[in-house]
Amino acid sequence: MKCATCRKPLGTSDRRVKYCSEFCKANKPAPKRKLRAVGADERPVDPEAMVPDPDQDPHTEPRTLTVDDAAREGTDLEFLMAIRDRLADAVADETCPPRELAALTRRLEENRKQINAEKARLREEGEDDEHADDERWDADAV
Numbered sequence: 335m336k337c338a339t340c341r342k343p344l345g346t347s348d349r350r351v352k353y354c355s356e357f358c359k360a361n362k363p364a365p366k367r368k369l370r371a372v373g374a375d376e377r378p379v380d381p382e383a384m385v386p387d388p389d390q391d392p393h394t395e396p397r398t399l400t401v402d403d404a405a406r407e408g409t410d411l412e413f414l415m416a417i418r419d420r421l422a423d424a425v426a427d428e429t430c431p432p433r434e435l436a437a438l439t440r441r442l443e444e445n446r447k448q449i450n451a452e453k454a455r456l457r458e459e460g461e462d463d464e465h466a467d468d469e470r471w472d473a474d475a476v
């Protein structure tokens with residue numbers, strides 16, 4: 335065991351002893367993130383997924399993809415979301431003709447229901463493998 339602050343050997347195997355002196359105890363280093371257990375809802379973060387979306391389920395973290403990328407390599411949810419973004423853009427376009435706008439809006443409503451259904455399905459799946467995450471400890475924490 336070494337002092338948590340200055341790394342000086344403590345000369346004891348008592349795990350409760352973490353510091354060589356009161357000074358080091360008072361000046362302990364800021365806790366490192368990796369020294370604690372990984373939470374069930376923590377996943378490696380894909381920078382492309384860092385788009386704030388209050389509807390987003392933290393367990394699935396769908397990426398924001400273009401429609402063609404999503405069609406090629408996205409999950410069902412990512413594909414639906416890419417379609418949604420594309421439809422929303424078209425609906426928001428002021429030059430969109432009214433007749434097309436009505437059709438697009440219906441497609442968008444349909445798409446929204448599909449997204450909600452897919453999210454609900456993924457949430458159920460996520461609840462099943464939450465157990466595995468509970469046992470995922472960083473080796474350094476032990």
Ligand SMILES: [Zn+2]
Nearest residue numbers: 337340354358
């Ligand atoms: Zn020390």
